[in-house]
Amino acid sequence: MTSAQARLFRHCLPPTLPSNRLQLLDAKTSIRSCQFSCINDIRKSNFSAAATGNTSNDSNSNTILPTQRLRRSVHFVPADNTKFLNKSLFLGADTIVLDLEDSVKDKHVGRETLHQYLESIKSSLPSLARKNTEILVRINPLSGSDDTNWKEDLKVGFMGGVDGFMIPKVESIDELRLLDDLLTNMEKEHSGNNGIVVPKVLLPIATETPMAVLNIASIAQGPRVVAITWGCEDLSAELGSYGTRNQSSGGEYLDIFRYCRSMCLLAAKAAHVQAIDGIYQNVRDMTGFVNEASEAKYMGFDGKLTLHPDQIAAVHSAFEPTQSEFEEANHIVSLWEQGSSIDGGDKRKGSLEYNGKMIDLPHYVRAKKVIARRSPACEHPIQHETNNIAPTDEIKASTSSGETSQTTVSNTIDKADDGTEGIFPRVNLGKHFEDLQPGLTIRHFLTRTVTEADNVFFTCLTLNPAPIHLDHELSKENAASLSSDPSSKSDGTGKPLFNSMFTLALLVGMSVPELTHGTTVANLGFSEVIFPKPVYPGDTLRAETTILDRRESKSRPTQGIVTFQHMAYNQRGEVVCKATRQALMKRKA
Incomplete structure (x- = not known):
């Protein structure tokens, strides 16, 4: 057992045990449950340490394992839509699912589009996985006569460096074992010289066929599984039902689908993985979505699938503990671990009194889970009343022909109970001083x-x-003097020259997402700026950056100075701007 696993085992145990014999029996039962949870987590930790960039036995105990990370929002993005792909990392979702199944008609085009996108952001993927956004690919089903699609999907996602895969229409643990074997072989084949791999996690949709519902408990126990979710549209089609919700009693799920939802939650918790609630299909009904998300939170779900960008902020708000919930949970945990309460209760008797209520071990465990749900980026949790959250005026998405609904509009819902502005967690994509090694070259995904x-x-x-x-x-008149070949029209003959200061500003701006977003303190200056080729209206520019040098700041121990060389290229691959600049960058805490 590694030191990280030993810490995990210790953290699973209650801090103290009651001395009373009857309470001791209850404690033993609790310990056995905790030990089972620990063993299950250790089984998963064969790949979790690498998946979080933690391969050292002496790693920090605050490292987030794949089964522990927040997955409040699991957001679908069509993999064949470049515009939606480029926006996906800026939506603030905990997990994005690049969808090659339902929302993609031409699978070959979808895979090619996804491949190009993943290549453009590959340099950012490791830091994203460790900090903010988990990136999954939904592959096509393993069932069926043609297995070409899902195997090609798996290859594109794996080579693109994503964190894992969502598996649709999975019917048994055998399919997950097959994927585990294939991924293990791919990881061995593509491990680096140091032998370190970043294994992929799996998130099955575990209720899309009748057989899947019957096997859901074993599916949740499958290899690499960190969470399961449920869906009822495909199941409804297989059952021959005329819908999924009761049309005469407020739109609640029909009994069979309520059963599937409950079984997803129970199977996940029995397997000690996360439970993700299914989609809310009416993207215009924000009130209904928030109500269902709040219900999922109180049931015990860890997150919810989202189709529309507006749903992301709403589900985060729904799953974030309110200030009163967070404070009460903190108070209960503090009292339990201290062994006494303000009302004179004694934990050694197996319970204590808090605000006139008897508190025992299950309350303590639940309070710990409430605290764990708080977003690390928030100093104060977002508070809301579900009735106060109304649908935004600018939702313009609609569903058609089975395609996942998307829009470019993202109106955040972050108002607090009292009408004041809620605190919205910041999403930082940039690299810290330690990540910026001299010689590193990053091709930026934004183009213009x-x-x-x-x-x-x-x-x-x-x-x-x-x-x-x-x-x-x-x-x-100036065209001839600006072109090396006066007869050529490729240099924009007759068009005004672009203001070179715009070109420079655009170059630096395109470099921000993968490089300095949220991690820069100040731009210190430029030591070289040249414009080898002119830019004209209609040119398409891309950018890449090479790290030339870095040094620690003598006067600022939490910061360092990095020298960047930015290059801008036009559509013909010609360099139109080269800039060397120095920036003051944050160091990791």
Whole structure:
């Protein structure tokens, strides 16, 4: 047993045991349950340490294992839509699921689009997995005569560096064992020179066929499984039912689907993995969504599937403990661990009194779970009353032909009970000083086709009346002197030159998400800026950055100075801007 596993075992045990014989028997039962949980977590920790970037036996005890991380929102993104993919990491979801199944008609196009996107952000994936967003790929079902789709899906996701896979229509643990064997072989084949791998986790949808419902307990116990979720649309089709909700009594689920929801929760908790509630299909009904998310929280679910960006903030708010819930849980834990209460109770007797109520071990365990649900990024939890959260005016998504609903609008719902602004957890994607090793090159995923409007607006905003940026007739006269080949039209003959300060600003801006987002303290200056080729309206620019140097700050021990070399390229692969700059970066705490 490693030191990390030993710590996990110790943390599973109650801090003290009651001395009373009857209470001792209860405590032994509790310990056996905790030991089972610990053994199950140790079984999973064969891959969890690597999956969080923690491969040292002397790792920090605060490391979040895959089974422990927050998965309040598990958000679907169609894998064949480049616009939605590019926005997905900025939505604030705990987990995004890049969907190659239901929302993708042409599977080949979907895989190719997903491959290009994952390649563009590959340098950011390790830090994202450790800090904020978990990235999964929903593959196609393993059942069926053609197994080409799911195997190709698995390959694209694995080579793209995602954290794991969502498995639809899984019917038995045997399918998960097959995936485990395939992934194990792929991990061995692609392990680095140091032998370290980052194993992939699995999140099955465990109720989409009748056989799956009957086998759900064993599915939850499957290898690599860190959470299970449930769905009823496919099951409804297999059963031949005419719907999933009761049309005459408030829209509650029909009994059979309420049973599936409950079984998902029970199977997950028996297997000591997370339970994720299913989708709420009516993306326009935000009140109904919030009510169902709140019900899921009180049932014991750890999170909920989301289809629309507006649902992400709402589900985070629903699952975040209110201030009163958090304070009460903290008080109960503190009193239990101290062994006494303000009302004179004694934990050694197996219970204590708190606010006129008897508190015993189950209350203590539940209070610990309430505390664990609090977002680490929040100093104060978001408070809300579900009746006060109304649907936003700008929801414009709709469902059609089985495609997952999406929109570019994301209106955050973060108001507190008293009408004041709630505190919204920050999402930082950038790298810290320690991550920025000299020689590291990052290709940035943002690209930009620049327009004449960009040029005119920027020139006006900066009070620059130079006619080379604004005068088309003068640009025609200057075309020959700017082009190495006067007969060539590839240099934008006749078009005004782009303001080079815009090009520089755009280059630095495109570098922010994977590099300095939330981790920079100050931009210290530029030591070199050159523009080898001109930029014209209609050009498409991309960027990449190489780390040239870094050094610790003598006067600021929590910060360091990093030298970046930014390069901007046009659609022909020509360098249009090269900039070397120094920035003051945060160090890891």
